[in-house]
Amino acid sequence: MHASNKNTHRKTLLLVVLVCLAPVIASYLSYYVFKPAGGVVNYGKLIEPAQPIPPSLVVQTENGDVTPLQTLKGKWLLLAVDASACPENCVKKLYFMRQVRVAQGIERERVETVWLRTDSAPVSPVVQQAYPEMRFLSANAMALAKWLPVEGSMQLTDYIYLVDPNGNLIMRFPPNPNPGKIKKDLSKLLKWSSIG
Template sequence: MSTSSPPPSKTDSPAAAPLPGQPTSKGSWKRGRWMVLFLALVCAAPVIASYLTYYVFKPKGGTSSYGTLIEPQRPIPPALMVTGDDGKPLRLASLRGRWLLISVDSSACDKACVTKLYFMRQIRATQAGQRERLVPVWLRTDSAKVPDVIREAYPDTGMLIADPAAIAKWLPNDAGTTMVDHIYLVDPNGNLMMRFPKNPNPSKIKVDVTKLLKFSGIG
């Protein structure tokens, strides 16, 4: 006597075919997600590297930078006005878009003042193809005439008149110093980022500036 096979159960029925483009297994779906994450990390690597270099990896006994990092960063005050050679007022924040090396001194510009202007000029000159991204700025604390010899020696330095009281509220200084003792660095977003010490080593300032220009220029 012949016997018939039992009817197939629901569990024996073949699985529905995957739709076009749909992962064929959970493993494929997980691999796809990891690949997307990997690509995102590769794209973000330059930004991550710059933050790690300056804020995480620090050699024993000190930080990774010569200058003192300003934390939290201080944006240029929106109301801080300066006056150019044309006598017209402008907001200092309008200089955003490039890195600024800032020095503060009276228009008479003594030996220490000239030394800072020289350092800023030379640091900019050593940046080669990146030099146009860096602007030296001299914030003058009075409206007296700048000596011709200084004006002629530093034609690429912005010489702007500013209210010293307003500048002092923005620019911090080390203990036992004043703002005229320092060179400051402002990033292209207008944030005060770094303060260099009194009587600085220009070669070490150059190293910091070169790193920042390199990392911020990637991507």
């Protein structure tokens, strides 16, 4: 065999080996060297670990009945916290929560919207008429602050929270949220979970 043919065969073999190894090398570099941030497919921030409803957290209904918040276990809960006066930000959250629930179609019966008020003032009749399916409950602000996480200088009143049917706080949606993205997150959870 001529030396030139031998070199050609070696080059061809080397080229075949490189072509076969290229995907392995590329995946190694992309995972270990470039460190992609991927993996986040949800809009809301996951609460890790999930925070169960504290057994000591009690709420008062509009009728004046006092009951543990845990009695709401069994459904997916969209929660908002605010004062009964309900400023503009509060009105938006209540509206978004209602729309997200309605957008679930036949699955909406698995979802309950809850407004946790930090005072015992009565709910405006206008709000009651606008949101007949919503639960209006009063709770101690300090007790809620121990359970519901916030970031930095944010407040409880900035967020919408999601509690699973087992009574675990699992997700927090950002201030001034995009209701379409909340709907998408909730739809996925309802689709893949048989509970609630």
